[in-house]
Amino acid sequence: MTQHRHFAEAPFPGFDIAGPAIGARTALSPDFHSDHRKRLRDRFMDGGAQAMPDYELLELVLFRAIPRRDVKPLAKTLMQTFGDFNRVISAPAARLRQISGVGEAVVQEFKIVEAAAHRLSRAKIMQRNIISNWDAVLDYCHTTMAHRETEQFRVLFLDRKNVLIADEEQAKGTVDHVPVYPREVVKRALELNASAIILVHNHPSGDPTPSDADIAMTAQINKACAALDLTLHDHLIVGKSAELSFRSAGYL
Secondary structure, three states, rough: OOOOOOOOOOOOOOOOOOOOOOOOOOOOHHHHHHHHHHHHHHHHHHOOHHHHHHHHHHHHHHHOOOOEEEEEEEEHHHHHHOOOHHHHHHOOOOHOOOOOOOOOHHHHHHHHHHHHHHHHHHOOOOEEEHHHHHHHHHHHHHHHOOOOOOOOEEEEEEEEEEEEEEEEEEOOOOOOOOOHHHHHHHHHHOOOOOEEEEEEEEEEOOOOOHHHHHHHHHHHHHHHHOOOOEEEEEEEEEEOOOOHHHHHHHHO
């Protein structure tokens, strides 16, 4: 285990109801949009996501939700508002709806993409030995938590062979605090017949450095685990581009 691992446009335009003159190819021409979408999709299929900037990848997602409109201005507005592709996709639905041009169809597409990403990364660690798949664990934690705007605390429950048997959210909080109750954590471990746990929470600020409260809470849970013959393997704090391991950093 390592201590750290590093990994406004104009308002959204509407259509000219009268439409362009016959044969004209303007920025709002249906033919222009169709050609642009085909070029973007072809480029994606030929070179993959690595060949595309974030806003173009976002356009590809928006194509399905907004079939007959230029979505580039909206994609760039979303990028400017939230920062990058991951933060757009994982933004709370209520925040997304505040952006002009974002309707329920857009929100649904983003949440489908987010859920698919979470499920794919989770499949790499479920029913597998966590200790020997540590990079996959870090990837999963980063995918599911790094871009959240509020703190979330979750626990990975392991059996005697360190195989992941459950991954559960224990609490949600504000931008800089999440309430955690050590008694509830160990109680749930006993209910699942777990032998070990890994604590995980995120820092929306992006800095994974633990606070005094983080350190004190971890010590309390470790003490409760020791009393019940449970092992606390680690506590991971997930930042925007790095994760901190309590064990590697010497806090455990």
